[in-house]
Amino acid sequence: MADTPLFPAIGAPAPDFAMPASKGRQVSLAAMKGRPFVLYFYPKASTPGCTTEACDFQEALAALGGTGLPVIGVSRDSMKAIDNFATKQNLAFPLASDATGTVTEAYGVWVEKTLYGRKYMGIERATFLIDADGRVAHVWRNVKVPGHVADVMQAASRLSAPGQ
Template sequence: MADGETPIFPALGAMAPDFDMPASRGRQVSLASMRGRPFILYFYPKANTPGCTTEACGFQEALAALGGTGIPVIGVSRDPMKAIESFADKQGLDFPLASDVTGAVTESYGVWGEKRLYGRTYMGIERATFLIDAEGRLVRAWRNVKVPGHVAEVMQAARAAA
């Protein structure tokens, strides 16, 4: 990497990029508020789409198992709060879904970028998940996530980190 060039995404073992965002059900989520406990931060492209619904419902179902480890889950998209609230209500999601409408958080985690679908190029969120420890350091990262089996893999890593 050249001098002055920033990494595409935070390195494992580094401090997680800071965040403070509004979240579903009138909550606010921030890195500072999560200090003292490990947590899962996952990024999804768009509320109420098939892959994002499957992933969110997978995390919701896993909450009972994760609850035993004390590891909370936070989902993040660039959707406005109205769309996020609708998604959370429709799917019965208890964990916070945060709104990064400015894109600052998705960019700081290196998950905003060029995507391709059916020959079309556009900017969007890469589906990614980060396991962050109690000190706020990145312990594990899953990039370009494929939904099937992903939640189970994250849960296994979260249990090991607890």
């Protein structure tokens, strides 16, 4: 897997998706039509970095809601693991299960990783800001959790500013 994964380009249509999500919800690109939203990918539920990122998004929901921006988190975890994670962290936004890997591959976040010299496939932590027309407005790759949600909020405020 020497090739760099292909992320959707800024300005390109967001890849389609439809997935089951926490609390018995369903999420899809079609359901988000006409409003901007944040789609973020995280490697594994209930791990330290993913918990911090989810809690940061949860804390920012009031501000993100003020911009009209829903948040959807995506991993390849089972619905049981996702529901447990969402319940334990009291997350109001949906966490979706891409059990088939179709969505993580379409967004270019299913990549080869290395840990202690061992190579394996996993989700690259990444976030996509999708505009009201269903186009990719901003992409954050190889996300470092500290300060990331603040960066997303800043970009979101520019996206939803009058005249944008």
